[in-house]
Amino acid sequence: QVQLVESGGGLVQAGGSLRLSCAASGLTFRGYSMGWFRQAPGKEREFVAAIGQIGVTYYADSVKGRFTISRDFTMSTVYLQMNGLKPEDTAAYYCAADKGGSRYYTRLASYDYWGQGTQVTVSS
Numbered sequence: 436q437v438q439l440v441e442s443g444g445g446l447v448q449a450g451g452s453l454r455l456s457c458a459a460s461g462l463t464f465r466g467y468s469m470g471w472f473r474q475a476p477g478k479e480r481e482f483v484a485a486i487g488q489i490g491v492t493y494y495a496d497s498v499k500g501r502f503t504i505s506r507d508f509t510m511s512t513v514y515l516q517m518n519g520l521k522p523e524d525t526a527a528y529y530c531a532a533d534k535g536g537s538r539y540y541t542r543l544a545s546y547d548y549w550g551q552g553t554q555v556t557v558s559s
Contacts, residue, residue: 437532439532457513474526531548
């Protein structure tokens with residue numbers, strides 16, 4: 436049974452930092468591309484960042500230069516380091532796993548498994 440478990444969310448002031456973690460189990464971690472998405476109340480879930488099987492990274496323009504995605508193969512964990520947080524970053528953040536390594540890494544449908552999410556709230 437595949438599980439993706441996010442952690443690290445919380446309440447932070449604008450300009451602060453958080454590091455999200457997503458621990459994967461039940462899958463061959465190195466065979467998957469991994470992504471982070473977020474969903475704010477009343478809005479659609481949107482792409483944040485992705486990392487491929489060999490470590491190539493991709494970012495949404497809104498987070499480029501502030502967020503960093505990384506992965507630890509020994510821990511089967513993907514991270515999202517978030518610096519310079521803004522109130523508009525407030526959302527539930529979701530980890531996702533893509534077995535096919537799709538070129539369409541921004542699309543929700545490209546991902547096979549999803550975590551339950553962790554809430555990030557940035558106060559102004």
